[in-house]
Structure formats: structure tokens, C-alpha cells
Amino acid sequence: MAKSSLGAMLQILSLTLVVTLVIPYLQYQLNRSKDETPKPLGLETLEQRSDLYAVVRWPKKYRFRGPNDRRVVWAVFFHRPYCGACRRIRPALEALGSTVNASKHLRFASFDCTKFQSVCARDNVHSQPIVRLYKAQEGHAEPDNDAFLFERHMVAEWQGALIATEIFNWFKVNQAQGHISPAVKWPSNDEVATAMLQFKSQGKARVEYVTTMFRSDRGGYLQDVRSALKLSLQDAIFATDAPLEGARLDAILSYVEVLSHTLPSSTLRLSASRLLADLKAKHTWSRDSYFAMLSAHGMAIEEGDAVWSWCKGGGRQGVGGYPCGLWLLFHTMLANSE
Structure with a gap:
């Protein structure tokens, strides 16, 4: 009788521990995993002359308004604000930046070649619009000094027809070639079209520039x-x-x-x-x-x-x-x- 009572008490204690400790811990881990799901960061503006180097090419820190470690590939949109061709394709890149939910692997940025023309000239960006992918090289050794954490190289460049679907397909082709992580999941055509319309409805695609x-x-x-x-x-x-x-x-x-x-x-x-x-x-x-x-x-x-x-x-x-x-x-x- 005493043994059965002790056994019952142990079962009750075990259930109490599960309810008070284990379940809340599991809920915490679940919520944490949800919070850590990368969120779209949009088409971010590289606002400083040095950002193309200190953030993209030779990062000096692992975070720049979000993830920036070796896994991150940067898609940089080189443009001029008054360039008609640049304004024509910008909505497509804005749409990708706001819908691709994989900022731990792919981030989108814009760089103004009117404001920073010397930087663009130094990087051989002779005409716009251009989109380049910058990726850390596999097996590349970490630097021996504190100047930068690692180095990214340009692995692909787009300068094609001013058609949104061609730009989307270019990203998918680069993923198939291994330049973009397979973890990146692309939005549907309807999602991208909706995001493009939202950007254009804000009046930034043409008038405000x-x-x-x-x-x-x-x-x-x-x-x-x-x-x-x-x-x-x-x-x-x-x-x-x-x-x-x-x-x-x-x-x-x-x-x-x-x-x-x-x-x-x-x-x-x-x-x-x-x-x-x-x-x-x-x-x-x-x-x-x-x-x-x-x-x-x-x-x-x-x-x-x-x-x-x-x-x-x-x-x-x-x-x-x-x-x-x-x-x-x-x-x-x-x-x-x-």
C-alpha cells in the first residue's frame, strides 16, 4: 500500500515537472525558432561611400542591420536616380527584397553611382543598371588581422533586358549554379507582382526621384x-x-x-x-x-x-x-x- 502511494506520488511529481518545466521550455524553443526565422529586409540602401567595401566586399562586422556572416550573399543594385532604365527595373528588385524570406542567405542592396561615382568607377561599374552577386569563397582562409572578417568576390553580373521576369530567372539560374543557397525559397509570381504594385503605388518608381x-x-x-x-x-x-x-x-x-x-x-x-x-x-x-x-x-x-x-x-x-x-x-x- 505504501509502495503504491509512493508510486502515485512520483507520477504526480513527474507530471508536475513536465507541466511546470518541460512544456514551457518547449514552448520557449518553439517561439524562439519562430523569432529566428529570417525576415525580408527589403532593398537596403548602402548609405556611405565605404559601405560597399566595409559591409559587402570586406565585412568588418558580422551584423549590419541583420545577418552578415559568410553565408550571406549580397545582391547589389548599382544605379543612378535619374536613370530611366534603373527606375524601370527598381520595382522588381524592391519586390524581391520585400518578399524573399531568407536574409541569412541572401540580402539585397542599392548603391548610388551618382553620389559615389568614384567608388563605382573603381569597381568597374561603367554603366547602369547593373546587379552583381557578391559571395564569400568556399575554403577561403580567414584574415590574420583585424582589418576585415573575410572577403566576398563578385560571382555573377546582370545587365540584361529591362523585364522583371528576366531578373527573377537570373536569380534562379544563379541558385542552380550554386551561387545562391538552396535554402532560399522564392516567392510566387503573384506575391512578387503584388509587391511591385505596392512599391509603384507609393509614387517612388518615377515621380519622387x-x-x-x-x-x-x-x-x-x-x-x-x-x-x-x-x-x-x-x-x-x-x-x-x-x-x-x-x-x-x-x-x-x-x-x-x-x-x-x-x-x-x-x-x-x-x-x-x-x-x-x-x-x-x-x-x-x-x-x-x-x-x-x-x-x-x-x-x-x-x-x-x-x-x-x-x-x-x-x-x-x-x-x-x-x-x-x-x-x-x-x-x-x-x-x-x-
């Missing part, structure tokens, strides 16, 4: 035209190390000649005329000599140094700034042409 804030201050308008003019004289002029000569130099000469007749102030027209005369003085310009000549005419400027008035973007990514300034500049040239 060239939004201006019109004001009565004409000085602000001239300021923005001047900033856009300076940037246009150096934007992608030296996308490669080749000197400026031949047909490329002829195109610059034609552009500056039009500017000398159509810019909105006599001071700017005179500056363009003097610049044209100096440009015609040589048949070949190196990068250093060209930029020294721009500096001598007060025409050299960095994107980060440009000051905008009408084209202030209110701090929103991709709004106002250089694309807006270019619109004002080209509109002025057209309006003042005979």
Missing part, C-alpha cells in the same frame, strides 16, 4: 542649375581610366557649346565660353588635367558639397538633389534654345 519644391526665390533656381551644371561636367566622364579624347571629347565640346548659349545668366554663359576655349586647346585630357582645368574655372564640385534650394528633398532618399537639378538644367537649355 525628380521632385522639386518650387519657390518664388529665383536665386534658388540659379543655385540649383549651377550645382547641376558642375556635377554634369564630371559625372561619369571618367568611368574608366581611358583619357578623354575622340568622340567622347567631341560630345563634351558640343555640350559645353550649347551651355554657352543657353545657360540662364550671362555670368554662367561667359564661364561656359571660357571653358569651351580651354577644352579645345588640347586633343587629349587625362583625369587629373581635366579636373584641374575645371577647378581653375570654378566648375569642380563633389556631390556631397552641392547645395540645393528648389531641389531640396526633405531628407528623403532619392528625392530632389542632382536628378532634380539636372531636370532644371535641361529644361532651361531647352527653353532658351532657338
Whole structure:
């Protein structure tokens, strides 16, 4: 009788332990596994000049607003905000970034080659749009110093037809070739189409990239035209190390000649005329000599140094700034042409 009572008590104690300890632990592990399920991080903006190197190419930390260890492959979208072809395919990449639920294996990022043109030139990104996959090499030894954790190499590049389905198929082909983890599960066509429509409905696909804030201050308008003019004289002029000569130099000469007749102030027209005369003085310009000549005419400027008035973007990514300034500049040239 005593043994049976003891046995019953042990059974009750065992059940109590299961209820009070084991079941809550299992629930905790289940919830933890749900929390650890990678979530879509979207098409993230690499906001600093160094991010392409310190985050993607030679990571200095295992987390960058999410996973960033050796398993992560980065798909980087190189673009220019005013580029029509770039804006046409951006919704497809935004849709993939917001629907592919595998950020431990694949992340999506955008890099502005107008803002960081020297970085793009250094990485041989000579035209846009381009999408590149960067992956850590298998069996590659860890570095012996603290400079970076490991190295990723470009394993694939897309620069094809501006069709969403072609971009999606390109990612799937790269997965089949082993560049992307098989753990990545792709969304259905309906899910991607819905995400693309949501992005386009926000107005970012076309309109906001060239939004201006019109004001009565004409000085602000001239300021923005001047900033856009300076940037246009150096934007992608030296996308490669080749000197400026031949047909490329002829195109610059034609552009500056039009500017000398159509810019909105006599001071700017005179500056363009003097610049044209100096440009015609040589048949070949190196990068250093060209930029020294721009500096001598007060025409050299960095994107980060440009000051905008009408084209202030209110701090929103991709709004106002250089694309807006270019619109004002080209509109002025057209309006003042005979």
C-alpha cells in the first residue's frame, strides 16, 4: 500500500515537472525558432561611400542591420536616380527584397553611382543598371588581422533586358549554379507582382526621384542649375581610366557649346565660353588635367558639397538633389534654345 502511494506520488511529481518545466521550455524553443526565422529586409540602401567595401566586399562586422556572416550573399543594385532604365527595373528588385524570406542567405542592396561615382568607377561599374552577386569563397582562409572578417568576390553580373521576369530567372539560374543557397525559397509570381504594385503605388518608381519644391526665390533656381551644371561636367566622364579624347571629347565640346548659349545668366554663359576655349586647346585630357582645368574655372564640385534650394528633398532618399537639378538644367537649355 505504501509502495503504491509512493508510486502515485512520483507520477504526480513527474507530471508536475513536465507541466511546470518541460512544456514551457518547449514552448520557449518553439517561439524562439519562430523569432529566428529570417525576415525580408527589403532593398537596403548602402548609405556611405565605404559601405560597399566595409559591409559587402570586406565585412568588418558580422551584423549590419541583420545577418552578415559568410553565408550571406549580397545582391547589389548599382544605379543612378535619374536613370530611366534603373527606375524601370527598381520595382522588381524592391519586390524581391520585400518578399524573399531568407536574409541569412541572401540580402539585397542599392548603391548610388551618382553620389559615389568614384567608388563605382573603381569597381568597374561603367554603366547602369547593373546587379552583381557578391559571395564569400568556399575554403577561403580567414584574415590574420583585424582589418576585415573575410572577403566576398563578385560571382555573377546582370545587365540584361529591362523585364522583371528576366531578373527573377537570373536569380534562379544563379541558385542552380550554386551561387545562391538552396535554402532560399522564392516567392510566387503573384506575391512578387503584388509587391511591385505596392512599391509603384507609393509614387517612388518615377515621380519622387525628380521632385522639386518650387519657390518664388529665383536665386534658388540659379543655385540649383549651377550645382547641376558642375556635377554634369564630371559625372561619369571618367568611368574608366581611358583619357578623354575622340568622340567622347567631341560630345563634351558640343555640350559645353550649347551651355554657352543657353545657360540662364550671362555670368554662367561667359564661364561656359571660357571653358569651351580651354577644352579645345588640347586633343587629349587625362583625369587629373581635366579636373584641374575645371577647378581653375570654378566648375569642380563633389556631390556631397552641392547645395540645393528648389531641389531640396526633405531628407528623403532619392528625392530632389542632382536628378532634380539636372531636370532644371535641361529644361532651361531647352527653353532658351532657338
